[in-house]
Amino acid sequence: MTEGKAWVDPSPGFQLKTQRVIVASDDQRSKLDALAIDASRFNGWVDPAFFIGLGIHAGIESGISAEGNVNMLTRLVVHRAPRIDEPMQVRGHIESVTEVPRGLRVATQVYFESLDGELLVSVPRESLKPIKRQSNSELVGPGAGDRPPPIVSSTESLTSVQQVQLKPEQTLNYSREGNAIHYEEDAAIAAGFRAPIIGGGQGVHYLTQAFWQPGQPLDWTIFFRRPIFWDDDLHIGQSNDARAFALYRGEKVLTEVAVG
Numbered sequence: 638m639t640e641g642k643a644w645v646d647p648s649p650g651f652q653l654k655t656q657r658v659i660v661a662s663d664d665q666r667s668k669l670d671a672l673a674i675d676a677s678r679f680n681g682w683v684d685p686a687f688f689i690g691l692g693i694h695a696g697i698e699s700g701i702s703a704e705g706n707v708n709m710l711t712r713l714v715v716h717r718a719p720r721i722d723e724p725m726q727v728r729g730h731i732e733s734v735t736e737v738p739r740g741l742r743v744a745t746q747v748y749f750e751s752l753d754g755e756l757l758v759s760v761p762r763e764s765l766k767p768i769k770r771q772s773n774s775e776l777v778g779p780g781a782g783d784r785p786p787p788i789v790s791s792t793e794s795l796t797s798v799q800q801v802q803l804k805p806e807q808t809l810n811y812s813r814e815g816n817a818i819h820y821e822e823d824a825a826i827a828a829g830f831r832a833p834i835i836g837g838g839q840g841v842h843y844l845t846q847a848f849w850q851p852g853q854p855l856d857w858t859i860f861f862r863r864p865i866f867w868d869d870d871l872h873i874g875q876s877n878d879a880r881a882f883a884l885y886r887g888e889k890v891l892t893e894v895a896v897g
Contacts, residue, residue: 644702647743647766651731654699658749660687662721671810672839674846682851683719685758689838689859692747692760694815695727703816705828708837708861709742709781711762714897715855719757725749732761737782740768767828788860788893792885795874798847808835808867819867834864840892844882847873856897857882863891 645651660683666676669684689711693703719725729747736742742765749758765781789795809820817824818834825833841859849855865871865884871891875882883893 642702643700645700647701647731647734647741649731649733651699651701653695653701653727653729653731653745653747655726655728656695656698657752658691658695658725658727659723660691660719660721665721668811669842669846671807672842673807674842678846679721679851681721683721683723684842684845685713685715685718685849685855686838686841686845688713688747688749688758688760689762689841690812690815690836691727691749692729692745692762693838695729695747696745697815701731705767705818705824706743706816707765707767707781707864709763709765709784710861711760711837711859713841713855713857713859714759715853716756716758718852718854719749719751724752725757726752735782737765739765739781741766742782785860787862787890788881788895789876789883789885789890792872792874792883792888792890794876795872795881795883795885796877797872797874799843799873801843801871801873803835803865803867803869803871805833805867808833808839811839812836830864831866833867835867837861837892840865840884843871843873843884844892844894848875848879848882858895858897860893860895861891862893863889865891 669676727749732744744763747760813820818828819836871884880896884891
């Protein structure tokens with residue numbers, strides 16, 4: 638619970654509180670069921686997409702608010718795949734905080750380990766914490782700072798493997814905590830969106846169920862290029878060489894993955 642929590646401003650070197658975490662079989666099943674994803678596809682392994690949200694919540698539990706924040710990119714590395722119900726610990730730190738025209742760009746390193754210290758999953762990420770600035774601000778350039786060039790130059794280069802029609806109730810049943818722009822219409826509209834946008838991790842579930850071999854190592858660099866609304870009609874696609882995956886709508890790439 639975060640109600641009444643005293644938040645702290647993100648700062649370089651801030652240490653996340655080391656915490657014990659677990660992905661329980663019932664929790665994985667219920668959340669994937671909410672997204673119409675067959676949990677049996679993972680055959681007793683944790684769906685790696687969960688570690689994106691778990692990393693964000695490690696920050697929340699350490700006093701760093703996620704309200705209004707926008708995920709920009711995440712590198713998701715599975716060193717040794719965790720099993721469902723396997724006890725783990727999470728630790729990490731804020732690596733850098735950079736002022737950009739729209740607010741603060743925050744880079745965070747998060748690590749998930751076994752209880753005896755074996756590194757299981759690494760989730761370094763960058764997010765934008767929006768801050769309203771004065772119109773005469775001296776900060777110039779792209780609103781969220783420089784972004785890497787696209788991985789997928791055109792959606793015409795992708796082969797669609799599945800089409801997904803998102804429904805608001807899926808997002809509401811997936812999660813209703815941490816960042817209201819994902820599940821409250823008023824909060825999303827106030828942030829400049831036409832409707833709630835799904836969390837980055839929620840979208841990545843569709844990619845892991847399509848392209849991850851359960852139990853195997855993984856190294857994906859994930860770019861969240863455009864918001865995905867909770868009622869969007871999406872395609873899941875891959876490049877001809879299977880080195881890139883994407884969620885896309887028409888000619889627009891929404892989330893794309895470079896395979897390491």
